[in-house]
Amino acid sequence: MKILVAVKRVVDYNVRVRVLADASGVDTKNVKMSMNPFDEIAVEEAVRLKEQGLATEVIAVSCGTSQCQETLRTALALGADRAILVETSADADFELQPLAVAKLLNALVAREQPGLVILGKQAIDDDANQTGQMLAALANMPQATCVSKVELTDGQARVTREIDGGQEVLSMRLPAVLTADLRLNEPRYVTLPNIMKAKKKPLETIKPEDLGVDVAPRLKTLKVVEPAKRKAGVKVTDVAALLNKLKNEAKVI
Amino acid sequence: MASLVIAEHNHASILGATLPTVTAAAQCAGEVHILVAGHNAGPAAAAAAHIAGVSKVIHADGESLAHGLAENVAQQVLALAGNYSHILFAATPSGKNIAPRVAASLDVAQCSDITKVVSADTFERPVYAGNAITTVQSSDATRVLTVRTTAFGAAASLGGAAAVETVAAVADSGLCSWVTSEIAKSTRPDLSAARTIVSGGRALGSAEHFDAVLTPLADKLGAAIGASRAAVDAGYAANDLQVGQTGKIVAPELYVACGISGAIQHLAGMKDAKVIVAINKDAEAPIFSVADYGLVEDLFVAVPLWVQTA
Numbered sequence: 404m405k406i407l408v409a410v411k412r413v414v415d416y417n418v419r420v421r422v423l424a425d426a427s428g429v430d431t432k433n434v435k436m437s438m439n440p441f442d443e444i445a446v447e448e449a450v451r452l453k454e455q456g457l458a459t460e461v462i463a464v465s466c467g468t469s470q471c472q473e474t475l476r477t478a479l480a481l482g483a484d485r486a487i488l489v490e491t492s493a494d495a496d497f498e499l500q501p502l503a504v505a506k507l508l509n510a511l512v513a514r515e516q517p518g519l520v521i522l523g524k525q526a527i528d529d530d531a532n533q534t535g536q537m538l539a540a541l542a543n544m545p546q547a548t549c550v551s552k553v554e555l556t557d558g559q560a561r562v563t564r565e566i567d568g569g570q571e572v573l574s575m576r577l578p579a580v581l582t583a584d585l586r587l588n589e590p591r592y593v594t595l596p597n598i599m600k601a602k603k604k605p606l607e608t609i610k611p612e613d614l615g616v617d618v619a620p621r622l623k624t625l626k627v628v629e630p631a632k633r634k635a636g637v638k639v640t641d642v643a644a645l646l647n648k649l650k651n652e653a654k655v656i
Numbered sequence: 657m658a659s660l661v662i663a664e665h666n667h668a669s670i671l672g673a674t675l676p677t678v679t680a681a682a683q684c685a686g687e688v689h690i691l692v693a694g695h696n697a698g699p700a701a702a703a704a705a706h707i708a709g710v711s712k713v714i715h716a717d718g719e720s721l722a723h724g725l726a727e728n729v730a731q732q733v734l735a736l737a738g739n740y741s742h743i744l745f746a747a748t749p750s751g752k753n754i755a756p757r758v759a760a761s762l763d764v765a766q767c768s769d770i771t772k773v774v775s776a777d778t779f780e781r782p783v784y785a786g787n788a789i790t791t792v793q794s795s796d797a798t799r800v801l802t803v804r805t806t807a808f809g810a811a812a813s814l815g816g817a818a819a820v821e822t823v824a825a826v827a828d829s830g831l832c833s834w835v836t837s838e839i840a841k842s843t844r845p846d847l848s849a850a851r852t853i854v855s856g857g858r859a860l861g862s863a864e865h866f867d868a869v870l871t872p873l874a875d876k877l878g879a880a881i882g883a884s885r886a887a888v889d890a891g892y893a894a895n896d897l898q899v900g901q902t903g904k905i906v907a908p909e910l911y912v913a914c915g916i917s918g919a920i921q922h923l924a925g926m927k928d929a930k931v932i933v934a935i936n937k938d939a940e941a942p943i944f945s946v947a948d949y950g951l952v953e954d955l956f957v958a959v960p961l962w963v964q965t966a
Contacts, residue, residue: 416920416921419787420787422787429783429784429787429788501765501766502759502763502764502766524902525902527784527785527901527902527921528784529783530768530769530782530783530784530901531766531768532752532756532768533756533759533766534756535756536726536753536754536756537756537759537760537766538760539726539757540756540757540758540760540761541760544831545727545829545831546726546727546832547832548726548749548752549753551895561835565895565896566750566837566896567748567750568839568840569837569894569896570837571723571834571835571837571838572834572835572836572837573725573832573834573835574832574833574834574835575832575833576832579832584895585885585888585889585895585898585902620765621764621765621795622765622792622793622794623793623794623795624790624792625778625791625792625793626790626791627783627788627789627791628788628789628791629787629788630786630787630788630789633932633946633948634948636932636944636950637949637950638944638949638952639949639951641951641953642951642953642958642961643965645933645962646962646965649931649933649949653910653931653948653949655852655909655931656877656910
């Protein structure tokens, strides 16, 4: 069984993003870029399933500009066997949106016939939390989002999901789409020998047209601005002063 | 055309997240209908009929809808979708799970976590953990939206008198089945709706300390308990207590951050609180930049002292 894992190149989670003065977006030039953290968990899970003998091949996919090759090399260094880049326009005005990514992934699902597709639950740039569910709909597959545990047996997946107030367990037939939550696993560190090995693994580049997918955005970004800032507060000297402020000034206790 | 709100419910009653979603729906289109898709969910449908501003309740009832499975609920929504210009879900774990399945099936984009309805086709939503607010315009015929519930006032749960129309439940998809759920029983207020939240970070040091130090203060204040991602990662607190970009977004009257440094992704989840208190022994912690009242002190000293103070 093949596993397809989707990975996204995003602004590193430690970077404080700046909104551009012309309100066209955020500054992504000269900032550190990394693999979306939830996608790293997705890759790790796929590699572990292969190491347990439950999968034969892990294929990493990324959709975006040619720089996403770096992200794919990271996935290969984590243990993916080969990679596919669906290369889209590098034009600064072009925005690749979740529905388009889901369509690209769906076309690759048709080509590769994986038994499982794993994605991160959410990308930390657009915070959309859509792509996995959209892919599941397009491919008519069962879905489990926010997954914290996966068990595979006899063409079925038994999956634990994080839900409001606790967890639920679902049983689904394969192929299925899973999205990874924080507690699914702790990704391994990429080692230097594995980075070297990753350089030799196959990385195929294709275009959306090759897959017959229209990736034109459906949502037009009119402007991007900074959120309203909170007013700076005050420091209090001790607990008594704090409680006095909360009772008499803020009136919240 | 009308808006359709997908109700959050537990079959017996309507959950709080539905009410701000109704408010957002009314701003999108003149008429608001609400879908209650459940099993033996008559009481929830009856309650939905009382929500102010709702003109019709559509009640679909069947075993396929007993566990809120995305595959089945999405089909139920799709069976109705043709009648609506806007389809709205609360941006809760359930809404986020189902909405994109509906949007993709309709071949339309989804706008996630909207915080403002600018016009019928234009919406504001936060990106980059709330560090930027983007205004987007949809070119699709049907707009599928998830609603950040803290950004909209709750519609009144009483005062409406909508008609309840029953529709047939969709057949089970056969793709997925529910096995079991484990819901932690808690007498505390729900984190998403709590008036006061006491939240703990990595500085608590262990699950035992997390409980022992924060529970008495939460009891005293009648508060929900929250946690930073660092505390959840370290295993001090349950995942569903996580406040932040990828956890819960909260906007209580009072948020007490204990031993939380204030990482960007945590601030994203709580900076809309009316009053923020930070207790941290590191005077340089970023949490102090958003706190209304900052106390630079060891939480293991300050929190018990607060609990003891009448």
